[in-house]
Amino acid sequence: MTQTTMSHPEVDKTVALTPELMRYARDQAGPLTAAQRELIDETVALGAIAEMRIPSEQGVLLTMLARLTSARTVLEVGTFTGYSTMALADGVGPGGVVFTCDVTDRWADIAAAAWRQAGVADRIEPLFGPAGETLRRFPEFPLFDMAFVDADKVGYLDYWEALVPRIRPGGLLIADNVLYQGEAASLTATGNARAIREFNEHVLADDRVESVLLTVADGLTLARKKTQRQRVTR
Numbered sequence: 001m002t003q004t005t006m007s008h009p010e011v012d013k014t015v016a017l018t019p020e021l022m023r024y025a026r027d028q029a030g031p032l033t034a035a036q037r038e039l040i041d042e043t044v045a046l047g048a049i050a051e052m053r054i055p056s057e058q059g060v061l062l063t064m065l066a067r068l069t070s071a072r073t074v075l076e077v078g079t080f081t082g083y084s085t086m087a088l089a090d091g092v093g094p095g096g097v098v099f100t101c102d103v104t105d106r107w108a109d110i111a112a113a114a115w116r117q118a119g120v121a122d123r124i125e126p127l128f129g130p131a132g133e134t135l136r137r138f139p140e141f142p143l144f145d146m147a148f149v150d151a152d153k154v155g156y157l158d159y160w161e162a163l164v165p166r167i168r169p170g171g172l173l174i175a176d177n178v179l180y181q182g183e184a185a186s187l188t189a190t191g192n193a194r195a196i197r198e199f200n201e202h203v204l205a206d207d208r209v210e211s212v213l214l215t216v217a218d219g220l221t222l223a224r225k226k227t228q229r230q231r232v233t234r
């Protein structure tokens with residue numbers, strides 16, 4: 001069923017986050033492991049670019065989502081220093097695999113050392129090159145249980161189209177930064193914000209999935225690929 005918030009009053013229970021409240025909420029995700037702490041420190045030492053890493057509570061959520069979907073094979077777009085990869089690798093467990101794509105191997109040594117320290121290196125396959133090309137090297141077949149997209153925003157639509165056929169029915173696609181610091185909501189959005197806005201419209205209109213945009217961090221879309229039965233009966 002398609003609903004619109006324009007035609008009926010909505011309840012708004014959203015809490016405005018102060019730094020204190022954010023710290024409190026983050027603490028509820030539990031303590032970091034030594035590997036996570038050290039990777040965060042190494043990433044911070046890179047300077048301003050460190051802000052590309054997902055926040056730690058989002059890592060806990062990725063691990064949990066991988067476990068909830070019993071994911072064994074995961075595809076990630078956007079490795080950077082490997083924090084989110086480590087969370088996904090934790091979620092797939094021993095015997096699982098996380099393919100992680102990045103256009104550059106610039107931070108690959110930092111990531112690999114952290115994955116070794118966390119004991120998950122044998123579950124991770126790093127792939128380098130433009131992600132659109134990397135993804136299309138996989139057969140167009142439902143190979144993956146879950147995918148996480150956190151890379152160049154203008155590429156999201158292309159990654160989505162490559163990923164949906166490669167996710168199993170009932171599998172999960174996750175896209176990060178779908179609020180783009182709030183700019184995605186603007187009708188006059190340009191550049192990356194516009195690309196994200198178009199991506200969000202595309203996901204909402206895509207009959208192959210059911211989706212929700214969570215106001216976690218910079219916005220996180222969860223999209224479950226419908227089963228054949230769901231697509232036939234709706």
Ligand SMILES: C[S@@+](CC[C@H](N)C(=O)[O-])C[C@H]1O[C@@H](n2cnc3c(N)ncnc32)[C@H](O)[C@@H]1O
Nearest residue numbers: 052053054078080084102103130131150151152
């Ligand atoms: C936001 S960072 C990923 C952060 C990572 N998920 C984490 O939690 O640490 C985005 C990454 O996407 C990569 N990237 C940018 N354009 C890309 C492309 N065309 N193909 C693959 N990766 C790309 C960048 O090199 C960068 O490492």
